[in-house]
Amino acid sequence: MTLGTACHQTTPEEQQTQGETLYQAYCASCHEINQGIGPRLTKQVLATRVSALALFTYNQKNMPYNAGNTLKEEEYWAVTAYLLAREGFLESALVLDAENAEGLRLEQ
Numbered sequence: 001m002t003l004g005t006a007c008h009q010t011t012p013e014e015q016q017t018q019g020e021t022l023y024q025a026y027c028a029s030c031h032e033i034n035q036g037i038g039p040r041l042t043k044q045v046l047a048t049r050v051s052a053l054a055l056f057t058y059n060q061k062n063m064p065y066n067a068g069n070t071l072k073e074e075e076y077w078a079v080t081a082y083l084l085a086r087e088g089f090l091e092s093a094l095v096l097d098a099e100n101a102e103g104l105r106l107e108q
């Protein structure tokens with residue numbers, strides 16, 4: 001897969017598309033399949049984290065289950081952005097990163 005390089009500015013669409021690909025590869029087997037061991041990642045479930053940064057940090061530390069920190073940092077940003085966009089938290093065009101994630105509040 002082609003990832004953004006230092007001189008290429010990633011767009012929100014590219015980040016979320018990359019995140020969806022990663023999600024299908026590394027997360028969906030537990031979170032999307034009936035009887036998967038992980039909970040459905042609904043808007044309500046995501047909203048239990050205070051901010052996009054908290055969700056990113058949780059994912060990076062703990063996911064995939066028992067294999068935390070096995071993706072690259074930018075891949076955790078992408079998968080987190082995908083989940084947030086899918087559940088309606090990322091309405092404006094935004095490339096999620098360490099600068100803006102704390103300000104994106106998830107609690108409802």
Ligand code: HEC
Nearest residue numbers: 023026027029030037038039041045048059063064065079
């Ligand atoms: C091997 C199965 C498995 C895979 C693969 C997996 N998860 Fe999970 N996930 C779980 C389980 C089990 C839990 C519940 C953990 C707990 O309660 O401690 C969980 C919990 C979560 C939660 C918190 C849900 C809540 O209730 O607050 C998030 C967010 C999450 N996973 C995201 C991801 C992402 C993103 C990926 C891919 C990078 C991923 N998971 C891959 C099994 C998995």
